[in-house]
Every structure is written in structure tokens, then in C-alpha cells.
Amino acid sequence: MHTENAGGEVSPETKRRVTALALGAIGVVFGDIGTSPLYTMKETLGTHGMTPTPAAVLGVLSLVFWSLVIVVSLKYVTFVMRADNKGEGGIMALMALAQRSMSGSARARWTLAAFGIFGASLFYGDGVITPAISVLGAVEGLQIAAPGLGQYVVWIALVILLCMFAVQRYGTHKVGKAFAPVMTVWFLVLALLGARQILANPEVLYALNPWHGVRFFIRHGDTSFIALGGVVLALTGAEALYADMGHFGKKPIRVAWFGFVLPALVLNYFGQGALLLSDPLAIESPFYRMVPEALLYPMIVLATAAAVIASQAVISGAFSMTREAMSLGYSPRMAVVHTSREMSGQIFVPWVNRMLMVLVIVAVLFFQSSDNLGAAYGIAVTGTMTMTTLLALVVARKRWHWNWPTLVLVGVLFLIIDLSFFGANLLKVAHGGWFPLVLGVVIFTMMTTWRRGRELVVREIKQSGLALAPFIENIAEHPPLRVPGTAVFLTANQNAVPHALLHNLKHNKVLHERNVLLTVEILETPVAEASERVQITAMGSDFHGLELRFGFAEDPNVPLALSLCGREGLGFDMMDTTFFLSRENVVADARRPGMALWRDKLFVILSRNALPATAFFQIPGNRLIELGAQVEI
Known part of the structure; x- marks a missing residue:
């Protein structure tokens, strides 16, 4: 929390905290966009029949600069x-925020x-291409x-990528401490290399x-x-600025971007442009052609380290997005391993890691x-950017109450740019x-x-269930044998008798x-507020309805939540x-309406x-007893 003195100035402690978070953001948030200079100018001017004439170089540089701005x-x-969705960012958090606005x-x-x-879904595609490229x-x-x-480049890259995926299970907590220093050196080197060329050719x-x-x-x-x-390759990683907002906060990310990362990127891109103005043949690799020959090997090592860090950020983002998708009901449940006792956001999803590893290897080969x-x-990248713009415009209208002229002006500006980039990349469909x-x-x-399948299953369960209130009345009138202890029945419908309860009563009497x-x-x-975490309803005959609520960024630990019920009178x-x-046991039935x-x-x-x-x-x-039930959809 920011603290200010009587004059309204931010306290030194707060300044130090923002500075520390900004340095952390440099190491985690900006890895992807920070490695874009490796290939952006080469891909834009070195292919598609383009010739790096002075006019073309200045034109592309202008497009890169104003796109970044x-x-x-x-x-x-x-x-x-x-x-921000209570401090969290990313397209899934934004979607949930926009949906709440459209009640x-x-x-x-x-x-x-x-x-x-x-x-x-497109973000996962980014998670495959980013490590590879x-x-x-x-x-x-x-x-x-x-x-x-x-001839060994592909195989060296594969070894590095395999090692990177192999160490994911150990988490990024220890390795992450080295991210900020490495990326700080990386951006300083980007700036120095670019400034050197700009001084030699300032007309750029x-x-x-x-x-x-x-x-x-x-x-x-x-x-x-x-x-x-x-x-658009210069913009890869822009989504990470928003997705990682919950880890670092708005102000540190903004301070790092405007005060350090953006100037370093602009200097390097313009440095490459300055080199191409004097030596068009350098288009084969304008980034490495800026590097003095004696420093080439150290630069390759530094660039590889920066690329691994950039890949790590995207992979970690895929893990976090998968957990959010599971919680919001858009993904099957998967095992989630916590790799840090201090940071709940540092997780490892084995299935996603294996999937990304296989797809990245396929992409490289x-x-x-x-x-x-x-x-x-x-x-x-551009598809995700367009979806983010549309969702953010809904939030601006419904939650911030922007007037229509402002909304249309901002929306048209951003959507024209997003759709132009998306349209330009659609031309690449046949080429990869x-x-x-x-x-x-x-x-x-x-x-x-x-x-949709979960919705159909829940609907079938609700339709086939017995009404709870008459059942409890019948239990009170004709009590069965009661045994000591507490039985907890997981159910999606508080107004119907759970199938497991019926089976237990029918077979065990x-x-x-x-x-x-x-x-x-x-x-x-x-994150769920403390006041909404637990809701208890007394139903009579020692039956209780219990609703536990968790946020989509939390791990739903039911035993831990039950330990909190004692203060609500249900220990x-x-x-x-x-x-x-x-x-x-779900069975597909073509006769039932719902899905194909x-x-x-x-x-x-x-x-x-x-x-x-x-x-x-x-x-x-x-402490668990499972009873089977067949559901047709």
C-alpha cells in the first residue's frame, strides 16, 4: 500500500518498493518483447521481396516506433x-470482468x-512459437x-529448449532471482549497441x-x-504486460516500461536502421552485425539467456492461464504443482508442460x-490483441461509463491497428x-x-434429482438408522438430493x-472476499447446506475451508x-439435444x-467414498 507524507509525496519506503518491483518486472514481464530485436528488422526487410533502401528502412522504423507508442x-x-480484476490481469481475468459488467x-x-x-486459445499458440523463434x-x-x-543451429536450439522444459518442475523461484540482472544487462547492451550506430549515422x-x-x-x-x-513482431509480449499485472502492479510495470525498456528498444531498432542505411547487406542479420566481432560469442550467450527468460515468461503464463480456465469451467481439471511456498502464482502444470514441449520441438524441426x-x-499475437481490445471496450462502457464519442474514438483507433496487423498476418497462413x-x-x-458438456451434465443431474425439502420431511417422519459422524456430500444443486446420499441410504440402510x-x-x-467465502443454511433434521466460494486465481482447498466453518457454527x-x-460416467447419446x-x-x-x-x-x-452414476448427454 502506498504511503504519503503530509505534503502528498510518496514515502521513501514506497519508492524503494516500486523500484524493486520494477526491476523484477524487467526480468519477468519484458522478456518476450525484449528479444524481438533479434529478428524483427530481419524478418520485415529481409523477406517478402523487400529491398532495404533508405526510404524502406526509415518507413519500417517509423512503423515500429509508432506501433510501440x-x-x-x-x-x-x-x-x-x-x-484490473481486483488487481489481476490477463485475457481470462478481463473476460470475467467484462461478463460481470453484462449482468x-x-x-x-x-x-x-x-x-x-x-x-x-491463441495465447497457447504464442506459447509454442515464442520459445522456438x-x-x-x-x-x-x-x-x-x-x-x-x-548446420548445428537447430540441434543446439533443441537441446536448450529440452533443458528448459525439463527444469520447469523445479519452478522459477530460484532461477527467477537471476532474471532481473540478466535482462537489465540485456536492455543496457541493446541501448549501447543502438546508440553507437545512431551516433555514426544520426539521419536515421x-x-x-x-x-x-x-x-x-x-x-x-x-x-x-x-x-x-x-x-508486429516488435509487439510480441505486449500481452504479458497486462497478464503479469497481478504479480507486480500497474505502477512498477509502467515505470519499467517508460523509464527503461522502451528507450532501450527504440535505441536498438534505430541502431539497426542506422546500420542498414550505411550497409544494406547487413540485412542478413542486422542485430548481430551491430556487435563488435570480439564480443560476438558473449553476445550470443547473453541473447540465448534472454531468449530462455522470454520463453520462461510465456510458459509460466500458459500455466497460470490454464489454472484460471480450469477454475472458470473452460478446461478439464489437471494436476497443479506449487513450486514456491511464498508465491501462490508460481505453479507447474505437468500436462501443459509436456504439450508445449512436444509442439515446440515439432515447430523447430x-x-x-x-x-x-x-x-x-x-x-x-494479433488475434489475442484484438480480443483484448474488444473486451476492454466493454469494460470501459459498462464499468467506467465512458460516453459513446470517447468510446468510438478510442475503439476505432485501436481496432483499425489491431485488425490491420491481423489482416497482414492472415496473408501468412499458407506459409506457416x-x-x-x-x-x-x-x-x-x-x-x-x-x-457446454459440463452444463449438460449438471442439467441432467438436476432434472433426475429428487426434491430435497420433501425428502428431509420424510426422514423426520420415518427416521432410518443414524450412525455417528458427519457425512459431506458434494453436489451441484442444493435443492436436490445428491445421488451419493440416495445410494448410501438405499444400499447401506x-x-x-x-x-x-x-x-x-x-x-x-x-480472490473471494472473507465475507463471501462460506454460506451455511440449516435445513432441519441435522441437514445443512454449505456453499464454499473461491476466486479463479485460488486453489480450492476444501478441507482448509471447512476448518473455517467452526466460527460460523458448523465445526x-x-x-x-x-x-x-x-x-x-458420461455416455454420449445422439438422441439427446445439446451438442453434435x-x-x-x-x-x-x-x-x-x-x-x-x-x-x-x-x-x-x-476420508472419501465414491459412488458411480451414469449420465447421458
Whole structure:
């Protein structure tokens, strides 16, 4: 919390804390966008039939500079980061915030959910391409330092990537301490390399004039639009600024961006432009051509370290997004391993790690170079950017109450840029852009199928359940044998008799002294407030309804939450408590309305491979009884 003195000045302690967080953000948040200079200018001016003429160099530089200013500085850092969901950022948190703003309209909420899910699905495509292109782009410096080693670039990159995925299980807590110093040195080196070239060729600064970008479009026609697909590589990682807001806060990220990262990036891009003005042949690798020959090998090592850090940030983001998707009901439950006792956000999702590793290896082997991967890159990034803009505009209208003229002006500016970048990258579909697009569509299909399938299962359970109130009245009139202890029945419907309770009464002919119907609800906020965590309802005959609420960024630890119920008058002795759960055996039935048969079958496969609810809710296995129930959808 910020503390101020009587004059309104921020206290020294707060300044130190912001500075420390800003340094941490440099190491974690800006890794992806910080490694973009490795390949952006080369991909934009070195392919698509472009020639690095002075006019083309100044035009591309102008587009890169103003894209960083408008998309990153204005859109993300200034506008989108205002849309925090109780301090949390990222497209899933933004989707939940936008949905809460559209209360009452089911169709509008589903449309917003579709935007968020599609943006999140494309983010996984980014999580595959970023490690591959960043590490390949760094290792390709060997082709400049020692051309004979060029044939080993792919294999060296694969070894580095395999090692990176192998150590994920140990967490980034210890390694993360080295991130900030390494990335600080990286950005300082970027700035120094660029400044050296700018001093030698200062006319490159003319590119600050946006007219050079306009003239680039006028002179190059269709080719300029294709080149725009390369310019977007300078913006990769912009989404991370918003996604990691919950870890560092708005102010530290803004301080780091405007005070350090942006100036370093601009100096390096303009330095590459200055080099190309004097030596157009340097387009084969303008970044490494700026490096003095004696420092090439140390620079390759530093660039590789920065690329690994950039990849680490994206992979960690995929873990966090998966946990949020599970909590919000858009992904099957998976095992989540905590890698730090101090930071709840540092997690490891084994299944996602394996999936990303396999797909990254496939991408490296298939595309072979950062140039080829550059053709595949962009669609995922620009698609997520567009979805983020649409969701943020909804929040601006519904929660911030912006007037229509302001909303339209801001929306048109950002959407024209986002859709231009997206359209330019659609031209890459045949040259590799299909890879992240297909991956995104597959994940989108799986997420929407899981969400719809769970809705159908819950609907079937509710329709087939007995009304609870008459059941309790009948128990009071004709009491069965009651045995000591507490029985907790997990149920999605507090007004119906859980199947597990009916099966237990029917087959065992007994009922516990105290019976608790437990419903776990995941909220559309990151963390549940203490006042809404627990809700207890007395139902008579020692039956109690219990609702536990968790935020989507929390781990739903049911035993721990039950220990808090004592202060609400419903204490639990875990050694005297038995949990009952109905495990649904889902069967696809073409005669039932709901989803297409192939989606029903896909949901059945996902359901059978999902982590059991008991493990997800951290219920101890030695206190658990599971009873099967068949559900047709």
C-alpha cells in the first residue's frame, strides 16, 4: 500500500518498493518483447521481396516506433491495464470482468466468453512459437560468428529448449532471482549497441516522423501490407504486460516500461536502421552485425539467456492461464504443482508442460529457422490483441461509463491497428501461419466443448434429482438408522438430493448423524472476499447446506475451508468426517439435444482423462467414498 507524507509525496519506503518491483518486472514481464530485436528488422526487410533502401528502412522504423507508442504504451500500459480484476490481469481475468459488467444478458455474456476463450486459445499458440523463434533467433548468431556451425543451429536450439522444459518442475523461484540482472544487462547492451550506430549515422532519427511510415505504404503498395506482418513482431509480449499485472502492479510495470525498456528498444531498432542505411547487406542479420566481432560469442550467450527468460515468461503464463480456465469451467481439471511456498502464482502444470514441449520441438524441426517461424508468428499475437481490445471496450462502457464519442474514438483507433496487423498476418497462413491458427481452433473447440458438456451434465443431474425439502420431511417422519459422524456430500444443486446420499441410504440402510450438502462455487473474481467465502443454511433434521466460494486465481482447498466453518457454527472434525461423491460416467447419446455427437464423444474423452474433483478440491483419499452414476448427454 502506498504511503504519503503530509505534503502528498510518496514515502521513501514506497519508492524503494516500486523500484524493486520494477526491476523484477524487467526480468519477468519484458522478456518476450525484449528479444524481438533479434529478428524483427530481419524478418520485415529481409523477406517478402523487400529491398532495404533508405526510404524502406526509415518507413519500417517509423512503423515500429509508432506501433510501440500506440499499441504498447497507449493501449496496453495506459488503457487496458486500467481494467484490473481486483488487481489481476490477463485475457481470462478481463473476460470475467467484462461478463460481470453484462449482468442479465445471457447471449451477451456468451459472446464475451467466446472472445475471451478464442484470445486465450491463441495465447497457447504464442506459447509454442515464442520459445522456438526466440531461442533459434539467438543461436543463429553462430552463423555470423562461425559460419561452419550453421548446420548445428537447430540441434543446439533443441537441446536448450529440452533443458528448459525439463527444469520447469523445479519452478522459477530460484532461477527467477537471476532474471532481473540478466535482462537489465540485456536492455543496457541493446541501448549501447543502438546508440553507437545512431551516433555514426544520426539521419536515421528522421524515422521519428510518422510521415515516413505513411510514405512507406504509398510507395510499396501491397508489399507494405505484407511487411506489416513483420512489424508486429516488435509487439510480441505486449500481452504479458497486462497478464503479469497481478504479480507486480500497474505502477512498477509502467515505470519499467517508460523509464527503461522502451528507450532501450527504440535505441536498438534505430541502431539497426542506422546500420542498414550505411550497409544494406547487413540485412542478413542486422542485430548481430551491430556487435563488435570480439564480443560476438558473449553476445550470443547473453541473447540465448534472454531468449530462455522470454520463453520462461510465456510458459509460466500458459500455466497460470490454464489454472484460471480450469477454475472458470473452460478446461478439464489437471494436476497443479506449487513450486514456491511464498508465491501462490508460481505453479507447474505437468500436462501443459509436456504439450508445449512436444509442439515446440515439432515447430523447430518443421520450420528450421527464425525466418520461417516469423512467417508463422503474428496471427496468434494479433488475434489475442484484438480480443483484448474488444473486451476492454466493454469494460470501459459498462464499468467506467465512458460516453459513446470517447468510446468510438478510442475503439476505432485501436481496432483499425489491431485488425490491420491481423489482416497482414492472415496473408501468412499458407506459409506457416496455419500452425498457430489450427492450434488455437483446436484448443477453442476443446474449451467450449468442455464448458457446454459440463452444463449438460449438471442439467441432467438436476432434472433426475429428487426434491430435497420433501425428502428431509420424510426422514423426520420415518427416521432410518443414524450412525455417528458427519457425512459431506458434494453436489451441484442444493435443492436436490445428491445421488451419493440416495445410494448410501438405499444400499447401506443408514444415515449419518449430521449430513452436509457441499457446493463449491468459483467466482469471476481472482480472490473471494472473507465475507463471501462460506454460506451455511440449516435445513432441519441435522441437514445443512454449505456453499464454499473461491476466486479463479485460488486453489480450492476444501478441507482448509471447512476448518473455517467452526466460527460460523458448523465445526468439522476431519477424523470423524466422511466425504461422498458421485462420479459421473458420461455416455454420449445422439438422441439427446445439446451438442453434435462428435462433440459429445470429445467431451466423454476429456471427462475420462480429467483430474478427479476430489483431487482438485484436495479432499483426502482416506476420508472419501465414491459412488458411480451414469449420465447421458
